[in-house]
Amino acid sequence: MTTKPLDMTEELVAYVRAMQTKEPEILARLAEETSKDVKAHMRLGWEQGRFLMLLARLTQARRTLEIGVYTGYSALCVALALPPDGRITACDVSVPWTDVARRYWREAGVEQKVDLRIAPALDTLESLLDAGLAGTYDMAFIDADKGNYQNYFDKCLALVRPGGVVAVDNTLWYGRVVDPDNNDPETLAIRAFNERMRNDRRVDACLTAIGDGMTLAVKLG
DSSP: OOOOOOOOOHHHHHHHHHTSSOOOHHHHHHHHHHTTSTTGGGSOOHHHHHHHHHHHHHTTOSEEEEEOOTTSHHHHHHHHHSOTTOEEEEEESOHHHHHHHHHHHHHHTOGGGEEEEESOHHHHHHHHHHTTOTTOEEEEEEOSOGGGHHHHHHHHHHHEEEEEEEEEEOSSGGGGGGOTTOOOHHHHHHHHHHHHHHHOTTEEEEEEOSTTOEEEEEEOO
């Protein structure tokens, strides 16, 4: 008999959050401010942010990529975990959202760790590759438009070193991936991405049930 993940009731979610190291006050305030935005569902929960912090430490990351910044919660989590000389290249197209992010990064004393690029992420990633930075990043986190997930992943994988990690959020897509009646473009894109990850010999990958699903892929040598 195969075990399966628990059904995450509200009580279990609350317990998981209660058993984490306490969310830093500045992250809690950013979460509270973001909760008032119409797109607030895009923000990570503290348990996911904590996981990214741990992932950065496990990989001894100094150079990371982030595709999709929103109001900066996940980037702030990673920045807090990076060493003083660590650097995040963060990609987004929204000035209003990233203005919120900059404000919190500045207050947290990590603004110097974040190289924010306001431009289409694929253009930024291509420019990094053109600059000869392939294989120089330790970790990447992708949480942006789902239709480009595979394109983002391929470019991030080229930029990450062997043994580095690419983490991809929303790979369970609110459960829509298993709904046979749901064939909207974003759901189809996530399904296609998940299928390809299962067979991608460039990486050792695992789809986890963290949050809304997070796929971790370790680049093979």
